[in-house]
Amino acid sequence: MRAFCLLFFLLNCFCLSAQDQRFDGTIEKQLFFSGNQVKVEADSAYMVSKKRAAAINQRLDELDSLRSVCSVLMTRNNALSECLSQTYNSLLHLKDELDKDADIQNRHLSSILNDLDKTNADLKSNNLSLKGNNEDFSTQIKELDSVVKKLKRETRWIWWNGCADKVVAFAAGIGVGVLVCVLVR
Numbered sequence: 418m419r420a421f422c423l424l425f426f427l428l429n430c431f432c433l434s435a436q437d438q439r440f441d442g443t444i445e446k447q448l449f450f451s452g453n454q455v456k457v458e459a460d461s462a463y464m465v466s467k468k469r470a471a472a473i474n475q476r477l478d479e480l481d482s483l484r485s486v487c488s489v490l491m492t493r494n495n496a497l498s499e500c501l502s503q504t505y506n507s508l509l510h511l512k513d514e515l516d517k518d519a520d521i522q523n524r525h526l527s528s529i530l531n532d533l534d535k536t537n538a539d540l541k542s543n544n545l546s547l548k549g550n551n552e553d554f555s556t557q558i559k560e561l562d563s564v565v566k567k568l569k570r571e572t573r574w575i576w577w578n579g580c581a582d583k584v585v586a587f588a589a590g591i592g593v594g595v596l597v598c599v600l601v602r
Contacts, residue, residue, distance in 0.1 A: 441458040449455055
């Protein structure tokens with residue numbers, strides 16, 4: 418009888434522990450134990466074992482950590498995209514400035530080359546003029562050389578003629594002196 422009482426007590430405890438419970442979907446998660454009777458009043462319900470729930474919770478935690486990492490990466494990606502956009506805009510501005518500078522330098526270089534072409538043409542013209550002047554001067558120098566030679570010849574002839582006149586005058590002076598001496602004596 419004692420065994421029967423014990424069995425009755427255990428069955429009664431077991432039956433009392435297996436209470437009817439309701440699931441109406443207002444609470445997202447509910448814990449039910451083995452032997453519980455569940456009345457589902459929601460449109461659907463899923464039952465998961467403790468081990469499976471632990472694995473799902475672990476995956477959900479991993480997913481949350483991945484979401485936070487993804488959020489950080491997205492923030493960094495947005496910041497890097499902004500920096501890249503600013504760098505790209507800066508490079509476009511720099512390219513525009515370099516193009517403007519190149520155009521200005523090309524215009525200056527073209528102007529300088531035009532000036533050099535004009536100067537080169539002027540120098541060629543001056544060079545031709547100087548060649549003509551050099552030929553004229555060479556001709557005049559040759560003429561002057563011939564005039565100098567003629568003047569030297571004439572100077573020598575004048576000198577010899579002057580010397581001859583002096584010799585004649587000397588001889589005449591001696592002759593007159595001798596004649597005067599002879600007559601005075």
